Amino acid sequence: MVPGPAVCEGCRCAAATAQDAPPNGPATGPATGPAAAILAHGQPGDPGALQPEIEALAAQVQALLPGWRIHGATLACKRSLAALHGVRLVYPHFMADGWFVRSETPRRLALAGINGVRLTAPLGLDPGLPALGAVVARETASAAGIDPATATLVVVGHGSGKSRAPALVTREFAKALAPVAGFAAVNVGFIEEPPFLADVLPEGPAVCLPFFATGGEHVTDDIPQGWRGQGPIAPPIGTTAGVAALIAATLRAAMAKEASQG
Structure with a gap:
């Protein structure tokens, strides 16, 4: 197995091994189901700080989308980005549709070897x-x-x-x-x-x-x-409560649109 990126200092990924499940969300749905990711900014100075929060949100969204595999990742955690292979949709957990969503997110995903994904509109x-x-x-x-x-x-x-x-x-x-x-x-x-x-x-x-x-x-x-x-x-x-439902609805609509377009 090709080793992933170096573990960020202080990140919960440090507990993961090459044999462990990807350390960035539940992703427990069937392998044939749609795969999506919720991607937040994170804290560059403390990459592990917000990873549990985004993972918990991913678990809530996955509970609303039976059969899906929902990952949680942050731009601050390179290892969480590298684990997004197979993801088709990325939900930007950002408030503005600005530089981070339009430019930096696609660049960071490409650097992590994640290609061919489609971004939805951000939360804000x-x-x-x-x-x-x-x-x-x-x-x-x-x-x-x-x-x-x-x-x-x-x-x-x-x-x-x-x-x-x-x-x-x-x-x-x-x-x-x-x-x-x-x-x-x-x-x-x-x-x-x-x-x-x-x-x-x-x-x-x-x-x-x-x-x-x-x-x-x-x-x-x-x-x-x-x-x-x-x-x-x-x-x-x-x-807050209710955000998971908004995200699930956005992902569901994006996947339906993709299916209708062939």
Whole structure:
């Protein structure tokens, strides 16, 4: 057997051996079933940190797609990418359809020897995401004893100093969410471009909704620092209940489209 890439320091792949199952998701469906992957960014400085999270999500999606084989991988973990041979569809677990999805993901997959795959639209563009975000925001407010009708919801996105895509998709999400969320106001702030989160803190009751796919350092460190204890912080939208169903629906539709095209 040809050895895979070197194991990233601190990655759970370190426990895998050449005889083990691929260390990047359940992939327990029959070998003849459709194979797909959920691909997140991950943390380059700590490749193993988010691998369990994306694997757990892959298991949830696979439970909704009997007969499929669903892998979980991150760009930060070379070994998880190398294990995607046979995958036909890749779901970008990203919020924006920007450089990472359009350019870097295909490049990293090619370097790992993964060719002939088709990428779906990323999570952030899913038309069902605003309704899910509204539910998450209201539940977070309710758990803190806050009436959404008297509170401000602040959607915080990544932002970028190089691309407009991250800010644009965050604003579009907030705009679509506002009419159904039931909050008195919905504002938007960012981590890496103005208006920064710390500059849009409202007066009075407030809830923060991170427009992020995973629970990386921006979520665990930067958002709490910028939010300054203003009110409850919801879990990042990409980690919440309901996301697995959105992903499963996207993969199912993509495979049906592929079949109809011959």
